[in-house]
Amino acid sequence: MSIKPLDDNLINQIAAGEVVERPASVVKELIENSIDADATIITVNINRGGIDRIEVEDNGQGMEAEDIPLAFQRHATSKISSQEDLFNINTMGFRGEALPSIASVSRIELYSQKADSTGVFARVEGGRFLKQENRPGPVGTRIIVFDLFFNTPARRSFLKSAVTEGNHIYELLRKYALSRPDISFSFSNDKKQFFKTPGNGSLKDAVLCVYGRDFASYLTDVTYVGEGYTIEGLISTPELRRTNRKNQYFFVNHRPVRSVLLYKVIDQAYQGFLLSREQPAIILSIKIPPANVDVNVHPQKNEVRFKDEKSLFRTVYAVLKDVLEQIDYRPLNYLPPESYAPVSREQNYPNRVVSETAISFDFTGQSSLRKDPVQPLGDQRIKKEDYQSAAGGFRIIGQCLNSYILLEMNQALYLVDQHAAHERIMYNQLKEMYSTGKEVTQMLAVPLALELSPQQIGIIEEHNDFFTGLGFELDVIAPDTVLIRATPGGVSGQELELVNELLELWQDNTLPDIQEEAIKTLACKKAIKAGEGLYLQEMERIITELLSSADYKNCPHGRPTIIKMSQADLDRLFKR
Ligand SMILES: Nc1ncnc2c1ncn2[C@@H]1O[C@H](COP(=O)(O)OP(=O)(O)OP(=O)(O)O)[C@@H](O)[C@H]1O
Ligand SMILES: [Mg+2]
Structure with a gap:
């Protein structure tokens, strides 16, 4: 077999495997782009759990006509230009991979307009740039992604039901709405609006819109301004007891992250306030100089590495403990x-x-x-x-x-x-x-692979609803392996x-x-x-x-x- 370089489209499809796992990953990339464009209003509408259609509209800076073909090229980004920038990231995006990856596995329509400029419309299908023309519209960007994985049927067949995919997007949007109370987020699925946050900068108001009054009533403020960090957020009083970590959100410089380190801090801080299997609700926004945190450690940018884990641990622990001890609770x-x-x-x-x-x-x-x-x-x-x-x-x-x-x-x-x-x-x-x-359901920070017999794999395939109903998310990824992504x-x-x-x-x-x-x-x-x-x-x-x-x-x-x-x-x- 002779060795040949892969063509660009195939390279993009391979990269899409890392960036685009399901409709929720498309939404994530699009709203991160809107955030980077300084939008103050982000509207997300999806149809059939995002499998058929995802629309993200923002009132951000918009794009110049000549930049649009570049945006769909791999490793083309307006966000960083040097190695120094890579270690000092202030934006959600930096790889220049998202749009080309999404475009390689879907049909995209894009409208964008910068202030004082002509609006542009473009169409990209399966990675091929089909058309671009002037079309006036409001300042900002609107991207519609149709028929995800239409050209990769194997990937499409791995999608879960519209309800499950829609739920993933809903969870994702709740998380982003909490990460940026200064931005107004709204989310509709099949024309039904689920929430709209005011974007007035108040985390408590965002929580009220996203989770409702009952949940918000259990939360108490956390604020800490110190040398290396600022920590702000809301944490639940011990009356609120959950069986999983679903209501625990961490944002590092606004980026939603999962962090085993921070889970450990919470467990320790709530020791004696909750039973060992009970979980509180936590929304913590940590600001840290970008040079002290590495965001380039995970293909989906869900994890970060802190330069000084020990001091972060000690600080967050002390801050939480301080708040908990002041709560009048027996x-x-x-x-x-x-x-x-x-x-x-x-x-x-x-x-x-x-x-x-x-x-x-x-x-x-x-x-x-x-x-x-x-x-x-x-x-x-x-x-x-x-x-x-x-x-x-x-x-x-x-x-x-x-x-x-x-x-x-x-x-x-x-x-x-x-x-x-x-x-x-x-x-x-x-x-x-x-x-x-x-x-x-509790998503695992790192999915676990489990080797099984063909008979057992057959059971999982045949009775997937049973496992999903219990709170599992299991993906058969090979004839003898299942990936546990979430558990009860x-x-x-x-x-x-x-x-x-x-x-x-x-x-x-x-x-x-x-x-x-x-x-x-x-x-x-x-x-x-x-x-x-x-x-x-x-x-x-x-x-x-x-x-x-x-x-x-x-x-x-x-x-x-x-x-x-x-x-x-x-x-x-x-x-x-
Ligand atoms: N909603 C938007 N408003 C303004 N510009 C945008 C928007 N979406 C994308 N862009 C432009 O398109 C470029 C490519 O976007 P893309 O998401 O592919 O890469 P990125 O955001 O730079 O990096 P990453 O792959 O890490 O997301 C961006 O750098 C930005 O200049
Ligand atoms: Mg991006």
Whole structure:
């Protein structure tokens, strides 16, 4: 085989593989160009999740007629010109790759006009520049991308449903709207407008438009102006608990980035305020001299490298901790030990007779599980107000063997299996979440590749909806490999194991309800494990939530969560 240079169009298509993965990547590149053109209004309209049509219009500087063919040439950019510039980047774009990459795999129409100049219209199809003519219009640029991947059917077939692709774009726009509260962003899918931010510079106003009042009410301001950094944003109070990092945004010099380092800072700062698997909402905008951060480390520019990670870590940690400690917040049910009210459950849990419904420990021998009278739960369930006012209704004695929580309640000793109890809480939450159709997906910073048998790959292909429904995003990238791009929240470190276990469910043809089994498996993965040390506040939260959960006596697999030893049991044991 003789070696030949690739033609330009093919080179662009190969580059497009890196830059353009799906409709959302097109939107990302186009809005970044609008931001770089100093637009103050950016309007995005898509059709069929962006698969059919993506339109991005801005009121930025516009382009000169003679620059337009150049914009579609690879490595042609107006943004940097020297190596020095590359290490001092102030713009979102710098590679001169986006437009040629997008153009090589779609049909593009572009209208652009600079102030005091004639407007231009151009058409590019599959990388071929077809036409350019003068056409007056408003100052700014409007780009319409039709039929993404029309000439690369293999790539097109990898696109997900219009709903999924549209959701990716929606998430992306929310993120950019938060990254630049000084720009008014609006987003419509199939003519339905999802939001429009005012562009008045207020992050809180942008959050209100994008997430609504309820979410915004949990957020509190963060501001720090220091030597090397300015840090601004909003962080949630510990009342807001999410199971994934979806509501955590970091912007470095306005660029949305993912950062394992910053995730770690958050985990540490919220330690003691949230359970280890709960996540806060964070919107942090970090400004740092461009020379101290390298943005050229990822093909999609989603990651950055900081020159001095340690000092950034310390600063962000101190700033968050400072804000959190000032929030007037008591973890649910928390009281310092000396102020515990005398234990009197009848008074505090008037509607619920825990002693009768809990499983009693029988010390006389054989059968340790007593059949309990079944209590209709319905309105007998304690409500939030009940247990909030019931602080001291139980007293945590401590954790034992890093696996069991010991507590005193209603003049009895209770032993709680921390894993089984948390599994019940997680299971109930998941059931509710899936029944209300709420999304629980967590994108992985680095997708994980999993090698599987052809049979397992077949299951994933055939039942992709099942996995997507649970919050996964799986891409079969080779006959024996699947890429895990996103998982349900709260399972980090166990992704591979979880996919394998779910595949086993499909391989077992004796199961009556796979969805149900899947939720059990997921709850088990999300739950705190035996062997994990717990803070007092964590134990209190688990117990409070367990006692207010339906079917709290057993974990979803049927094992007991709570065992009671009454005073009589103990007395008998000690032959009193
Ligand atoms: N909306 C816009 N308004 C004004 N000029 C634009 C717009 N979009 C693109 N351009 C011009 O076209 C050029 C090429 O854009 P393209 O996105 O391909 O490259 P880039 O932004 O320079 O770098 P990157 O590949 O990192 O995005 C830009 O440098 C800019 O001069
Ligand atoms: Mg660009």
